[in-house]
Every structure is written in C-alpha cells, then in structure tokens.
Amino acid sequence: MVGGAGPHSTRAAAALLAPTASLVRTVADPETAEMAKLWENTYRAVNIALANELADACHSLGLAPVPVIEAAATKPYGFMPFYPGPGVGGHCIPCDPHYLLWQLGKVRQPAPLVATALAANSGRPARITERALDLLAEHAVPARRARVLLIGVAYKEGVADVRESPALEILAGLAAVGADVAYCDPLVPSLRTASGPLDHVPDPHTRAWDLVVLNTVHAVHDLAWLRAADAPPVLDTRQRGPVAPRPAPAAEVTA
Template sequence: MSAVYNDAASAAASALAPPASDVATVAVIGMGYVGLPTALALRDAGFPVVGIDISEQRLDAIRSGAVDLLDRDRPRLTEALRSGLLDLTSELRALAAADAVIIAVPTPVDDDFAPDLRAVHAACGAAVMHARAGQTIVLTSTTYVGTTQELLVEPLTERGFTIGEDIHVAFAPERINPGDALWEQATVPRVLGGATQACAEAAAQIVAATASKLHVVSSPEAAELTKLQENTFRAVNLAFANEMAAAAGFYGVDPVEIVEAASTKPYGYLAHYPGPGVGGHCIPVDPYYLLAPLRDGGVPSPVTESAMVAVAGRPAAVADRALALTAERGIADAGARILLVGVAYKPGVEDHRESPALRIAGRLARRGAQVSYHDPLIPTVDIPGAGTQHSVVAPDAADYDLVVVAVVHPEHHYAFLADAEHVLDATYRTPGGQFRHAL
C-alpha cells in the first residue's frame, strides 16, 4: 500500500524552527553532490547535522566553499557552517551520537560496467557498527534491489536489534539534479519505503524536511526498484533520442525541431534530446544496478541491455565520426587538430566525472589526434592519452581542422564558432561553422 504525505517538508520545517534541545541530530554519511545539499536542507529545517566524509580534502573544500553548488546555495552553506548546526568530520564514531543516520555515498560502476559496491558496503557497515537503540537509519544511495535488507536490516537484526521497535530502517532514493535551479531538492517529491510501517513513519520525520512531499511505498525493495526504473527510463529514452537523430539526419531534417514538434502533443510523449553521450553519476550508471542481478537470475531485459550498449558506445561513435570527417579531407588521424567544446558531463555544472566529452577526447587522443578543449567552467582537466590539458580561453576556431561541440553552458558565449570551417555539433543546438556535419 502506498501513501502520500502532502507538504511534508513545510510541516517539518514549521515544527522544527527554531531548533530546540530535543530536536534529533542527523548524521549524513557522504558529503558529495547528494549528501551536502541534504545536509543543508536538514539544517534549514532546524536539525543539528553532522556531515561525515572519509575525505579530509572534501571536507576542507566544503569549509572553504570551493564546491559545486548553485549560486543561491552558497550563502546557505556559509550560514550553516557559521551557525554551529552543521559540523563536519571524518570520524565514523560520530554516528553513535546521532539520532538519525542518512547514507548518501556514491554507487558507481567499474570500467567493465559492473556495480562498484565498496562505498555502500563500507557506509552501511559503519552505520551498523555504531548503531544504537532509538536510531533511524535511511539509505539514499541508488543501488540494487535488496540492499537495505541485506546491508542494514539483516546485520542489525544479527546485532540483536528489533527492526521497527528499537531501531528503524528505510530506503528513500535521492532525487537531486545538480545544476538545476528549477527543480531544486526541496521542490521534488521523495519516495520512501520502510522495513516496517513504524520504520516508514520514523524515517518520514527526517526525510520530509528535504522534499515537497513524500510518497510512501510498501517496502524498501519497492523504493529501490522505483529509483532504478526512473533512471533506466531516462537511459532508454536517451538512447532512442540518439537513434532518432540519426534517422533525422538520413532524411535531412533537424532532430531538435522534430523533438520540439512532437512535444506539442499533450499526452503520451516526453521529450528527450540527442547528444554526445549520457554523463553524470546516475543515468549511465544506475541501470547496471538493475541489470546485474537480473542477468544473474536469468531474467531477460533486452530493451535495457540494448539501450545501455548504445549509451556506452555513443562517445566513441562521435569521436570516430570526427576523425572520419577529417580523413575525408586527407588529414591523417595523427595530424588532425581538433577543438572539443565542453568537457563537463552536462551543461551548467563544473563536474566532469563520468563525462562523455572526456571519453570522446580520450578516444581522439588515442588515435593520435591533437586535442584541445574549451570549457569556461573547467580550467584544467586530464584527458586519457593526452595528459593534463588547460582550457583554451579565447579559441580561434579557424586554427582547427574540426570543432566538435559536446557541451554548451548557459550564459556563456560561443561566438567563436562562427569562424570555424568545419563543425560537428553533437548537441544539435549551436550555430556557426562554414560546413556543418551530422553524426
């Protein structure tokens, strides 16, 4: 059975401001792009928060404000640190003093696209080791179905706790879109599944402070699968968008024009746009947490499997198309001078982890091309096969045999593209270039 807690965040904030001595202290394990905004939201709601991260470098960056946040969130961080309601530590023993624990550690995949579970195993293990009666533990990291049961419920039971009575456990997947000023965390509903009804109710008292409302599902497994369905849906549709872009190129029409025209249909269609590949920590990663157990269980998933092959192969396809274009003009791979525009994993962020643009650059470099890049948000980056590179601040596009556009940041200017002779625009959105080429 599902339930919805309307305006839960507002109710929690109202009830908890100003903070009182009996307000629950919340420990957040993992102070990355999910944990830090979560800690700020909890602090804004009046909870004293302890942010825990094993990286002292990350904690120092947070203390100095040198982290990737929306501009409007920087004063929130400054005030949180100044208020004394946000403490930062690398000491896991701080978990024992917390009334609630939120686990927000990364769940990446390795080079072979196998789920890398080390961080979530370590974080859950620490939470279990330091658990005490009266705590509420909420896992938010995207992971395989059954993680909450396997890594929290079962070991806590083995320690002698009675789940739903003297300790509470739930799964509430994060819904944070870095760099998105429209759908900030507090405006997005959250899904929550408790190990018992009492667990769901206890977790709701904490999670409600980070969302516009809660949708409570029947179990942690239901909540875990919900998150995997959300991001697998996106991956499949982005793969389809790239496929349709190729079809549009075959017919000589603009794929973005087609998407926007289809979007005028008020039902049964959700716009997805083609691009150079799928980046970030969720969409190109999370479906593998769905697929791996299904493969082991012999459950076929041909649509998702095919989509993820296409997603993984997209950056290489862009790079190979770029070198095919220069080869058509008699330029050998080793002599090709290529300017890559944008290396962030998506527009508007300073983060280049899991960036398809870097995979494009790496493949170009391995084939011998001379790769330069321009990104106004990322001054320095390591390109596989080319070493450390610095962004070309004011590029003269005419100096390059080809300009490959991978990421265009809002509120930045790209007038230099007008001077380019040949442009391969993997965003399908920029003007410029005497000769423009399709993927």
C-alpha cells in the first residue's frame, strides 16, 4: 500500500517497491495508506477478541466452539471465520490499534469498542494461565513444582518470532506460582523469560509432564505421543484439534 505526497512520488515509490511484492496498490496520500493498515489490524484485533469471548460462551453452554465457527462459515457471504487462541502476538495486531487510539485521543474521538477489544486480548494469556492452574488442580497436582510443557512459543505458526507472544506471559504466570515450566519449539532454540533463560526441549516425549499446553503448533511438531493412553492432560489454547484424531479424553480440555 503506497500513498505519496503527490502523484509523482506515489508512482516513484510504487516503482521502487514493485520488485519486492506481488502486488503494490496506490492510494491518494500517506494518511490513507497508514489508516488502511491500522484499520486492517484493528479489524483483526476486534474479531479475535470476539472469537475468544464467544468460544468462552460456547464452553459455558456445553458447546465446542470450532464446529460452531465452521458451521457459521458455511454462509457464502458476510462472515469471515476467526478462531480462539491464547492471545495476540507479533509486531502488528497487538500494537497498531494502540497507535490508532493514541491518534484518536488527540482529536477527542472515543473508540470504546476498540479499547474493550484490546483489553480483552491483553487479558487472554492470564485467562489461559488460570485455566492451566485449574486443570492442574482438577488432577490434584499442586501448582508449585508442577511440570508444565508449552508447545510452541512463537506468536504464530511457522515463524521464530516471539515478539509480544502470549507464550511469554503464560510461562511467566505459571513460573510465578512455582511451576517448573519448559517449552518445545524447534524454531526457537532458546528464550529469555521473566524467571530466567530457557532452552527448547527437543524430545518432550521422553519426559514426564503434569500438563501440556498447546500454544503454537508448528508443522514440524510431532504430537503423536499426546495421543497415547498414558499421555498427560492437554490444554489446547487454539482449539483447532492438533491432537484431535483420537476421541478427546476427560483429561483433554480447551480454553
């Protein structure tokens, strides 16, 4: 998306960027280009917050959220599916809406829906941490010294980027109550956390865990061991079913 100060600068910038992108769109000015980016990411932030809220509502009503979303997505127009998860991460969705709110604050334009969605997204990792602690308690495992493995710490699948990743807050929250936390993410060999450095666990199936939290499942993750009869309890934060080929036992829950 390119918007220049005038037609000449717009064309020049588009020509410069053309070799780096499959498509370059031009708009009237830089402000339109910037607002388009903020609109896009704010749209996603609001819908992610809604997906998480409605997923929680589904659980309260005894429904699995993903089949409901997939059923709604059969409508051929007017609906784009968003799925629940542990929160938002990366350098765009958690940040860009705040830029928008700051600018709107300067002109005294309220945006309560956006502000509420951001607060909901910010609180999502704490919700996951609470659910993990509840699940440990359900299995009579004290949080202190509980062995908890997080699958994937990158903010999304297929990348090694941990900027603003919900995993960082989840690990910190569990460590704060004394849990013995670890993670398995082949794309992130080491990680700095609030409680100290951690290294990727390459062979989690060889160790005993009190709880496994599915945070970000990469294509390289082999989760077959979680389908075994003696597998530890699993908390699936994204509810997309990476362990789903087996019937969900009582110990496997979603958040």
